[in-house]
Amino acid sequence: MKYNKSFSAIILIFLMGSCKKVSVNNELQDTYVQFNFPNTYPSGGYATIKNYYFSQKGLDIDTIYLPIKTLGLVPEKQYEVKLEQIKEAQLPTGSEHAIPNVHYVDFSNEDLKKRYLIAPETKEVTIPLVVKRDVSMRGKIVQLSIKIAQSKTAKPGLMNYNRVKILISGM
Template identity: 50%
Template structure:
């Protein structure tokens, strides 16, 4: 009886070790970047909506946008590209943000140096510099932001690659 058990065990082991090994691709050949707001759930194609109100005498203010990577971790400082997305329709009293008037453009030479995820890191923060427009009192400025493709990153999961910033002025 013991001989039968040992033979069965040996056959099972031989079968396991003789199976052809199949390489499983988990698509980690590329690096991806997306917005990272862990307490938010995507809605209407956007990960989150950030509300900002200019009050007082400030004319400029900075919001830090949280990002994270997926896939390969950058082996060098990696450039992140952000882009403005213009919706076809906006709610009443909403207007699209105008680069240089309502925010520092994403391709500004000084600012773009800050759009980096450091070597070996999987998370980072990049600045969004908002500008106050006193002519917009009573209206909401909508800035929809998407992750663009760069030499270092591709946009991540679609619902995590777009956020909305709503700016009001008192």
Template identity: 30%
Template sequence: MKYRFLIILATCLMVMSCSEDYPATFEGDPYLIFPTDDHGYNIYVQQHFNNFYYYGQEGVDRDTIYVPLNAFGAIPKEEVAVKLEAFNSDTLSFPERIDSATENAVPGVHYVPFESQEMINLLKYKANVMEDSIPIILLRDESLKETTFRLTFRLAEMENAKVADNDENRVVVYIADKISRPSNWDFWYFGIYGDVKLDFMINHSDLRWTEDDMEIVLSDSFLLAYYVYKFKEDLKKYNEELGVNGPLREADGTVVTFDRTY
């Protein structure tokens, strides 16, 4: 009985000690943060690509993309009115994360301004969830046919939520309406990239060869082998049809091939 009493006493003391060391529950406003993409490393920059060229319809004049947003520290107990701030990304601390061949997007021309009533009504983070997404409305402008623009924005101060890692917690959206190299283009299987080559691939397949299409094909070795073989055979026939006007070339005169790049 004596030993049993000592064991119970020791257990109570351990529990009391642990409860004193256990950190207090966070009870402040939740922190909001843009989660990083697969290539984010330690730099909080999330990137999205949107190209109206692949929609195949000139009548499409806007598109909505959804950017993931997470809460931590606490779950929002009420809906959060999310505030965003677009900025000139030439001032980024890590300029290598931005495509320098692009230009800063213009509000009202390339995207619906965040301070507009339309966006204020849409930029909401739901209550009682740890993960949500917010809409960004992109606009199709004639300038996108010549230049790729970039919309760079970050979280701004909000009434009932805090901004986490605001220095580098940013999103970059690239917007275009012209043929352009998919970010995950595979040089090993498709060779050096070219606009004429990509246009040939689109016209000789059932795909638009967007980043999503490329990811699907590259993840399936049989499908990848099929398309590589098909493009080589189709290009051979196409060059024969061109005759003395061939072979197929890029704008700078480079001959289009699907030879592997070593």
């Protein structure tokens, strides 16, 4: 009986020592990013529509924080969220497209691009959108439609969740 237990233990140790680490092939090699507005339902192809009003006199620049989340694999390296403006063919009466560096800080601004980098293994963040007040806004609504574009390290997420519309007013 002792002989059988000892023999079984030796075989078990031998088998465990000969195991190889198995790597699992995962087809989801990409990281996807999208806007994260959990209490809203996408409408018209946009994750949400936000209204911003410059209400304080003397306030000429402000920041709107946009929530972002990842889908797919969360990278072990820093990755970038890339934003682009969408210019729609038709705007509501009294509205105009936002002009980069007039109504908002352009997404290619080097200081701002540093804020669009997401730390490794991070799933949710907020990124800044810097809006500006300009005299051309008087009596108008400035529409800034944004989409998440493909960067070197991340792809846009679900279609209805990778676009946001911001309506800016106040003079």
